[in-house]
Amino acid sequence: MKPLSSNMQQFFKMQGSGNDFILWDNTSLNLPGELMSRWAETLCPRGFGIGADGMIFLDNPRTQGHDFDWHFFNADGSRAEMCGNGSRCAARLAHRLGLAGREQVFGTDAGAVRAQVKDKGKVRVQLTPAENLQLHSILNFEESSPVNLHSVNTGVPHAVIICDDVHKVNVSGLGRMVRMHPDFAPAGTNVNFIQVKDRGHIYLRTYERGVEDETFACGTGAAASVVVASALGLCANSVQVVTSGKEHLNIDLQEQGVFLTGKADFIYQGMLFLDTFGLKIPGD
CATH class of the missing domain: 3.10.310.10 (Diaminopimelate Epimerase; Chain A, domain 1)
Incomplete structure (x- = not known):
């Protein structure tokens, strides 16, 4: 042919x-x-x-x-x-x-x-060390209420917002506001909304910069969410993260670093x- x-x-x-x-x-x-x-x-x-x-x-x-x-x-x-x-x-x-x-x-x-x-x-990766962890930062907006969030860099910058019901969050709207906030200028940040089900399980929805919308999952976002939740005493060091795409990612926090395991x-x-x-x- x-x-x-x-x-x-x-x-x-x-x-x-x-x-x-x-x-x-x-x-x-x-x-x-x-x-x-x-x-x-x-x-x-x-x-x-x-x-x-x-x-x-x-x-x-x-x-x-x-x-x-x-x-x-x-x-x-x-x-x-x-x-x-x-x-x-x-x-x-x-x-x-x-x-x-x-x-x-x-x-x-x-x-x-x-x-x-x-x-x-399945593939297991050891991510680069988590850096610049900041807890309980208040972000102010002109046209909406202040937002209490946490941030950490797990290879790329992430903001983490803890919610009572992650399924009711306007991820695209609020995510875009936080991603573009002057406090994260000039590069901006990814924005994760999490609900801690129990010490071994977290629900996650992520607004990703570069895609500029919610995605079905984010590996570094899952890692950032567990790093933050662990620092706040809300979860164990080994957590199953359920993404908006219904997939399960395993995050393990060890002395050697942060490990992410899931299917590729x-x-x-x-x-x-x-x-x-x-x-x-x-x-x-």
Whole structure:
């Protein structure tokens, strides 16, 4: 059969707890870093592109002892330091492509991430150390009541708001207000709304910057929620977090750091017609 186009490239679609991603093996694609943002902004919109919360490029390692590096971009083309659910997908794909073994270390903008690819699609990652924990901050708004929240960086910045009933929260509305608040300028923050069911279970809904809406899950947000709840004495150090996508993420707080475990699923792999989107790889 005659090829439909000579300008086609293979991509992978994966999801972790409802967060979906477009992934590329950049060790063979060789896309320059300065073009990656445009690819994410062009291909992540649903209905017009492949559709995803973010885009991940797996690349050759720049640091000795690392199996690979990644470049992560939100759906709006902004670069993010870290993504918990994305890191699990990246680790499983790297293992499948032969870029890394089951035990692996890879470089992110937030630092080195250790991952373990388990059976039945599960991946456990050790996130970068939680930093800048602040409890009981009051955020004031001109047109609404003040909000009591907590914040911590688990690779990317997160605000955490504790609710009596997380299912009744206007996540898009309040999340956008907090995400854009001057106290978090200029980069902004992700916003997590949590309900502590008991010491071993937390319900979570997340407004993600870069997506600019509620997503089905957020791995670093789940970690941030447990770090905050634990600091407030509301939960144990090992917690099952139930996301708005009804998936279960396991967060373990240990002396070595914060560990995130959950499934990372392959959805499909395909060939993208670059011509359709006006994209090209320099030199091709």
